[in-house]
Amino acid sequence: MSKKPYVIGAGVAVAAGLLAFASYTATKPSDTVAESSPSSSSSSAGPESGVYPELERLARRDAADPLAVGRADAPVVLIEYADFKCGYCGKFARDTEPQLVREYVEKGTLRIEWRNFPIFGEESEAAARASWAAGRQGRFWQFHKAAYAPGAKEKGYGKDRLTALAQEAGVPDMARFARDLDGEEARAAVRKDQEEGYGLGATSTPSFLINGRPIAGAQPLETFAAAIEAAAKAAPTAPATSAAKAAR
Template sequence: MGSPIHMPATVCAPPPRSVRFSRDMRFCPINSPTSLSGFPKGHIISARSSGHGTRATRPRASSALPLVLPRLPDREALFHPDAPVTAYPIRHAVCPGSARQGGTDLWEGVSVSRSSLRQERSDHKQSGESTLREVVVAMIILVLASTSVFIVASRRSPERFAAPFPSRSTTEGLPVRGRMLGRPDAPVAIVEYGDFQCPACRMSAQTILAALKAEYIRVGVVRYQYQPVAFLGPASLRAAEAALCAEEQGQFWPYHDQLRAFPAGESGEIFSPVSLKRLAVALGLDRPRFNACLDQGRRREDALRMTQEARARGVSRTPTFLINGMMVVGAVSYTQIKQAVERAK
């Protein structure tokens, strides 16, 4: 609504007796002798009855826009000449027109029916609902797009599979032959039977093996060999195959340490073929060669054979250590392993 224009009370003349007043007659044109460019004085709304209430007769369109009064709470206010009246430019004017003859503008008032107001409120409500739907749809699209970008980025980034263990720290300065660490003629031989999905085996790699390297393997007292077994299902078998494929490129221990770094538990999600291949890329292995080894299952029989041999030796749990033929089973402490090494020397 435009800025209010304060006019004298004589702005609206009483309706003639021939016109019946209706509460739907909300506005009447201004009765001003000078300021409204020749509007006829005393002109009032010409109303007619319709099925939807009283409305103004629609004349021919004109570019002029009259000043009209807002709806009054009581029709008696129209007949008090001393009361101040505020007029506003009407926003949806459809009533101004011109006479067919004589060139004189004949202005008729504007009546905004209740049905048109209800329609306007309905339009606003529908517009608000439409805007809300658009916002919700936009948010859903944004979430889906962000998720897709994250998935694509994760699939293209082998670096996210780089483990916290340095790839060369476990074997640096140590004699390495395939899956064996230490001097071949070391007096104490330790064989670990481990499953890559076994949480206790993961702890063994981080504590027992690290301590054995520092205290016994590096000085030539112990030689340590790892035998991968698949006690916990297909994911364990895939991980064992992948580690043996890495062995073909002389990278068994770095690959072993990386697999141990992931807390996969017994779910095996990280041991999918795609993840195992990305891990090889992160370690700098020859990707086509590694992928061919894994896809063709070249080391599957070896992994199955090692599992069968372990069972034949009475191994039923992981980790299990054979220390010069003496079996130490389960998640033991380094102190227990050290005592067994000292007795075997």
């Protein structure tokens, strides 16, 4: 698979290098907090604190994004680059993400934005497109849950299996799902996310940005909690949404 560059802008090289290094060294859960996670007392923003404004601006904050959960104006945005064939992505989805949703998303502090980052071949690409197609009918997160259920990865993501997962997720129009899955719009959407991840220097999944702070691997809940709380403390009171950005 070619790894096409995604140009983000000047000043990202150091951050991309950090994420690439973190991806190389933290592709599995760690028993300790990752080096890229903040200290509990950190509230400053900038490279010296591991926060990169260029990366923070990758948050789309689109209220209509079906691949996101949480308020568009939440003070903290967690961007996840993940692959449905990634075992550690599944671990994060089952063990950590639901707790983040309860503790931070439901309270309005956190927004989670998914980026399809398929790196394990054709089935990964197909599952990514299927998730996007499910999202077109408002069932992305239900598909995400079904695709990351225990044992789901071992069954593969062939065409029949993706259809079964969409049915399990409650996708109402399966004919439309099939068209969207194989359509150019799905391919373009997945390619956009994928190239964004490669441009950041991500080499493994899952990889994360929390208000511009790179974290790699299915780290312990405490790593994410510390990063979210530090980001919330440092965040401006009214982050720009996609509509506000477009009006500028």
